[in-house]
Amino acid sequence: MPTTPDSGPGGPSRRRASGGRRRPGPRRRLSLELIVDTAIELVEARGLSALSMRSLAERLGTAPGTLYTYVANRSALEALILDAVVARDGLxxxxxxxxxxxxxxxxxxxxxxxxxxxxxxxxxxxxxxxxxxxxxxxxxxxxxxxxxxxxxxxxxxxxxxxxxxxxxxxxxxxxxNGRAPGPSPELSGKLDEAQLKVPTLFQALSTGATPxxxxxxxxxxxxxxxxxxxxxxxxxxxxxxxx
Amino acid sequence: MPTTPDSGPGGPSRRRASGGRRRPGPRRRLSLELIVDTAIELVEARGLSALSMRSLAERLGTAPGTLYTYVANRSALEALILDAVVARDGLxxxxxxxxxxxxxxxxxxxxxxxxxxxxxxxxxxxxxxxxxxxxxxxxxxxxxxxxxxxxxxxxxxxxxxxxxxxxxxxxxxxxxNGRAPGPSPELSGKLDEAQLKVPTLFQALSTGATPxxxxxxxxxxxxxxxxxxxxxxxxxxxxxxxx
DNA sequence: TATAATTCTGAACAGTGTTCAAAGATGCAA
DNA sequence: TTGCATCTTTGAACACTGTTCAGAATTATA
Missing domain, CATH: 1.10.357.10 (Tetracycline Repressor, domain 2)
Structure with a gap:
């Protein structure tokens, strides 16, 4: 299936069957590139958990459903984002x-x-x-x-x-990350207990070594x-x- | 196990402050062990995605909110599940x-x-x-x-x-998993294109090697x-x- | 100009984790 | 026994999530 570069690979409507002439319907207000770039901005600013179809749509000024004209689903969107950042700096x-x-x-x-x-x-x-x-x-x-x-x-x-x-x-x-790099708080909390139940670990940690x-x-x-x-x-x- | 088996460590109400006498209130119908075991059954049967507070509560015959008397939140439940299966078979x-x-x-x-x-x-x-x-x-x-x-x-x-x-x-x-172990379908689909754009990969795959x-x-x-x-x-x- | 095709909108659906007031159950003291 | 404080359970609700879909709006072609 030769998907045209115009409409997204996941887009449900394949426009321009490599012929070139536009088919009826209103002009698309967004583009795959814009969507992916905006998504990356959003993720880069507020983390992956802040990316939802709704939040992305809002940032783009459209309804959530509109995105599904460009991308099959969230998973496909993530695939696009990933591919856009792969090998960003050098091969x-x-x-x-x-x-x-x-x-x-x-x-x-x-x-x-x-x-x-x-x-x-x-x-x-x-x-x-x-x-x-x-x-x-x-x-x-x-x-x-x-x-x-x-x-x-x-x-x-x-x-x-x-x-x-x-x-x-x-x-x-x-x-x-964010955890103590030294002896784990769980163990240092009950030192005597640790010495009994997990002596080998206790001894290793007491030398200053850390997992x-x-x-x-x-x-x-x-x-x-x-x-x-x-x-x-x-x-x-x-x-x-x-x- | 140092924690009293009665109420869980994550439960919001710590009953029996190691004193022994029960405090007022109805008897608990569930136990941490039962909850974790049932959760494991559920996950083992239908996958992790099938585990939700609702589905677990239903399987236990209670309301979803009840679970929060035993466990702080879903994350804590997952921690318990994980710890229960760690080192299941041998150290x-x-x-x-x-x-x-x-x-x-x-x-x-x-x-x-x-x-x-x-x-x-x-x-x-x-x-x-x-x-x-x-x-x-x-x-x-x-x-x-x-x-x-x-x-x-x-x-x-x-x-x-x-x-x-x-x-x-x-x-x-x-x-x-589930993907073709041979030359990737993406590439075999457009062989001539691959030969031009990613010749090194193309050559490697044509020797029978597979990522x-x-x-x-x-x-x-x-x-x-x-x-x-x-x-x-x-x-x-x-x-x-x-x- | 009429028709067909496409896009966009807004509401809706089913699902998620989580909270909370009310109701019921229980132990203890008076 | 009665009253009270305490705890558990319930069911509804809230704020989310991804996704679908009928209808309205827009555009190119015959």
Missing amino acids: PHELPGTWLEKLETWARKDWVTFREKPWVMELRRANPDFGPASVIWLDSALRVFDGTELPAQVKLDMIDALDAYVLGAATVDVQS FSASGFEFGLHCLLAGFRAIAEETRDAPPQAP | PHELPGTWLEKLETWARKDWVTFREKPWVMELRRANPDFGPASVIWLDSALRVFDGTELPAQVKLDMIDALDAYVLGAATVDVQS FSASGFEFGLHCLLAGFRAIAEETRDAPPQAP
């Missing part, structure tokens, strides 16, 4: 350094983005669809490995693994990348079955 | 093998749970609170390292990193654990600053 393959260094700074950049804009993370988690920008992003991620002898599947697996780790770590981090530490993300990132490097060296030393 | 330190093997099979077990019961994963993502069972679980996770010379912070970092990876990977996996592959989780797990092992060996060869 992975444009980064400097070796392929490992590119992976590293890309992961770190995503980590920063997720922490600064949790709504991007929430959208990514809730929306499985791969929009055009996401496809281009994946292509760019693969280009990071240009000049490497790794099998395509390994490249994809590395991308996925790194992506999963960053997503998971950011999720946990955003969750535990969800600031160094936590870097630690896991380092480990994962070390594993990547090892795999790459193995592959180089023992090339594919058919030499 | 990490009870697993066989070396500490690395314990970590590995624990991660794999969580992975399986998350895929089979996505609602557990959703609850974990949405609920930052560490309930009593979660604290015990963390204690058990630390005991995995018993007999190891690793610093407490490293142990916690390893636990967090592994946890984050499993959570992220399961999230992505559950998302992309979100079945092997993806195991790959990342392997890499992460390899990193752990390397760190552990480093630490053993170069013990802490003050020998």
